[in-house]
Amino acid sequence: MFSYNTLKKVLFKFQPETAHHLAEFGLTKLPYCRSLNNYMVNKNFIFDHKLSQDILGITFKNPVGLAAGFDKNATMIESMMALGFGYTEIGTMTPRAQDGNAKPRMFRYPEQKTVQNAMGFNNKGSYDVAKNLRKVFPYVIPIGANIGKNKTTPENMALSDYKILINKFKDISDYLVINISSPNTPNLRDLQNEKFITELFTMGKELTDKPIFLKIAPDMEAKTAIDLCKTAVKAGAAGIIATNTTIDYDLLPGCQSFGGLSGAVLCEKSYELFKEIAKELFGKTILISVGGILTPEDAYRRIKAGASLIQVYSGMIFEGPALVRKINEGILKLLEEDGFSNINQAIGADLKK
Numbered sequence: 001m002f003s004y005n006t007l008k009k010v011l012f013k014f015q016p017e018t019a020h021h022l023a024e025f026g027l028t029k030l031p032y033c034r035s036l037n038n039y040m041v042n043k044n045f046i047f048d049h050k051l052s053q054d055i056l057g058i059t060f061k062n063p064v065g066l067a068a069g070f071d072k073n074a075t076m077i078e079s080m081m082a083l084g085f086g087y088t089e090i091g092t093m094t095p096r097a098q099d100g101n102a103k104p105r106m107f108r109y110p111e112q113k114t115v116q117n118a119m120g121f122n123n124k125g126s127y128d129v130a131k132n133l134r135k136v137f138p139y140v141i142p143i144g145a146n147i148g149k150n151k152t153t154p155e156n157m158a159l160s161d162y163k164i165l166i167n168k169f170k171d172i173s174d175y176l177v178i179n180i181s182s183p184n185t186p187n188l189r190d191l192q193n194e195k196f197i198t199e200l201f202t203m204g205k206e207l208t209d210k211p212i213f214l215k216i217a218p219d220m221e222a223k224t225a226i227d228l229c230k231t232a233v234k235a236g237a238a239g240i241i242a243t244n245t246t247i248d249y250d251l252l253p254g255c256q257s258f259g260g261l262s263g264a265v266l267c268e269k270s271y272e273l274f275k276e277i278a279k280e281l282f283g284k285t286i287l288i289s290v291g292g293i294l295t296p297e298d299a300y301r302r303i304k305a306g307a308s309l310i311q312v313y314s315g316m317i318f319e320g321p322a323l324v325r326k327i328n329e330g331i332l333k334l335l336e337e338d339g340f341s342n343i344n345q346a347i348g349a350d351l352k353k
Contacts, residue, residue: 004320084324097125118259267292278306296330
C-alpha cells in the first residue's frame with residue numbers, strides 16, 4: 001500500500017529543503033486520510049510492554065523519538081505515531097519568527113547516509129508555534145519543545161529569550177529542551193559555559209516543574225562536556241541530550257564548509273561523547289542519545305551505555321518510517337537475546353558490569 005523507496009525516488013529529485021516541505025505537506029494531511037493513517041500506525045508503531053517506560057512522570061510507549069529540526073512549527077505531531085515514534089520533539093522555536101540562514105542551507109549525501117544543514121532556527125516564532133501546539137496538546141505520545149534564542153538577540157540578553165520561551169511552552173509540552181548547541185546561529189555555542197548554564201537552569205526551575213533538558217554539541221572535549229552537564233544537573237536540569245550536529249568536516253571529505261553534519265558520519269563521534277558523559281552521570285540524571293543512529297544495534301548500544309531514550313532524524317530521510325519500526329523490533333530481539341524482560345534492565349547495562 002505504501003512504499004517509501006518509491007516515494008524517496010521522487011523526493012530526492014528535489015532540493016532537500018523543497019523535499020522537506022513536500023513531506024511536511026503530506027504529513028499534515030495524513031491524519032485526514034484515516035484509512036492510510038491507521039494502516040501506517042498499525043504497521044509502524046510498536047507498542048510492547050517491554051519497551052514502555054515511565055520517566056519523570058511521562059509515559060513513553062517506546063524509546064524512539066523524533067529529534068528536533070524536522071517539525072519546527074508543530075504541524076506534524078498527529079502523524080508521528082504513523083511514522084512509529086514513541087515521542088516527538090518540535091522546534092527549535094525562537095521568541096520571534098525568523099527566516100534562518102541564506103539558501104541553499106541543506107545538503108544530502110545519500111551514499112554516506114548523511115545530511116548537512118545550516119538552517120539557522122528558521123521557524124514561525126513562539127506565538128504561532130504555540131497556537132499550533134495548543135490544538136493537539138496533550139497528545140497520545142509525549143511532546144518535547146526545543147527552544148533557542150533569536151539570531152539578533154545579543155548574548156547578554158539571551159536569558160530573556162529563554163525565559164519567554166519557557167513561559168510560552170511550559171504548559172503545552174511534556175518537557176523542554178534548551179538548545180545552545182546548534183552550530184548555525186552565530187556565537188550560540190559560546191553560551192555553553194558554566195555561568196550561563198547555571199543562570200539558565202536556575203531560572204528554569206523557578207518558572208516550571210516540567211522537565212528541562214540540556215542538549216549539547218559533540219565538538220567539545222569530553223571533560224568539558226561532562227563538567228557542563230554536571231553544572232546543568234546541579235542547577236536543575238532534568239537530563240542531558242547528547243548530541244547535536246557536528247562541525248567536524250573531516251568526517252566527510254568534500255562536504256560544505258558550513259553547517260552541521262548529521263547522520264551516519266556522526267555515529268561514532270556522538271556515541272563516544274555520550275559514553276563518556278554516561279560514565280559520570282548515569283543514575284544521577286536522565287540521558288537521551290541522538291546522533292547517527294541508523295540501526296537497532298546503534299540504538300541498543302546507546303541504551304546499554306546509559307540512554308533511557310534515543311532520537312533519530314537523518315536516518316529517517318534515507319530509510320523512512322521503516323527505520324523506527326526496525327529499531328524498535330530490533331531492540332525487542334536484542335533484549336530477548338540478552339535475557340532482559342524489560343528495557344529498563346538494559347539501560348546502562350554496560351556500566352553495571
